[in-house]
Amino acid sequence: MLTITVNRPEVLNAQSRLMLEEFDQALAEAAENDAVKVVIVAGAGKHFSAGHDIGSPQEKEDQRRRPYAPGMPGEYKRGRDLYLDNTLRWRDFPKPTLAQVQGYCIMGGLMLASACDLIIAADDAKFCDRTLRWAGAHVQYASLAWDIGFRKAKEYLFTGDWLTAEEALRLGLVNRVVPREQLEAETMQLAQRIALQDPFALRIAKFSLNQMQDEMGFRTSITNAFQNYAFTRVYRLAQGEETMNGAERARRRDDIFGDNH
Secondary structure, three states: OEEEEEOOHHHOOOEOHHHHHHHHHHHHHHHHOOOOOOEEEEEOOOOOEOOEOOOOHHHHHHHHHOOOOOHHHHHHHHHHHHHHHHHHHHHOOOOOEEEEEOOEEEOHHHHHHHOOOEEEEEOOOEEEOOHHHHOOOOOOOOOHHHHHOHHHHHHHHHHOOOEEHHHHHHHOOOOEEEOHHHHHHHHHHHHHHHHOOOHHHHHHHHHHHHHHHHHOOHHHHHHHHHHHHHHHHHHHHHHOHHHOOHHHHHHHHHHOOOOOO
16 A cells, blocks of 8 residues: 655645656556555645645746746646646556545646546545636646536536535545545545455456546547647736736635635
8 A cells, every 4th residue: 555645735735846746756656566556645734735836936946947948839848748648647557546635626636636546535625626717728637527527517617616525426526525534544444445456457447447438538538628728828828817926816816706715
């Protein structure tokens, strides 16, 4: 059993490029470690993840040291490398993965959780994709409609409203909802039960189910949706909002909806 923890609670586990690279490396090592049967993905502190890092000192310094190419080519490569290709690779990780989710699971956090095979949510978990509030179409790995159905996905995308743990359970986004204080123990118990299975059989079962999704168009639709995301990214840049800091953008984004929290 292996637990990989996003450990940036001081920024609500926002996903910097360094964090994403470290997470990707940890999964790659777990894939080659025969002692690891199941991987639990967790977030340190009160929240699972508040999404992409849009301005921490670590992220700003990393962008200064390792800049992408200017303009749309650089923006496209950054989005493709960090948020589409990474997430698809995590979805296809050859061993079962369980997301252990508490508190905020927003945008990039939702992408990370959705790439896992199972999601165990605390009763205080709250999910959302608020990209439309920033004049984008949706997140880069736009799997929400596959997880909860197209009409409900439209509702939550069009409004950017919170999806509670109980509603997420009802719609099929999460597998179980447990009291916050029992989240770690309940997730571990389920992971240990899964780990009793033959590891090769587990791998093939996961491959079969993912392949079924892909035959239904999952991978093609996710990739095409990213192209649409990239198109609205250009639109967002043209609006000039990127000149504001992240906190100001978030405040303006949510204040008119009455739920800036």
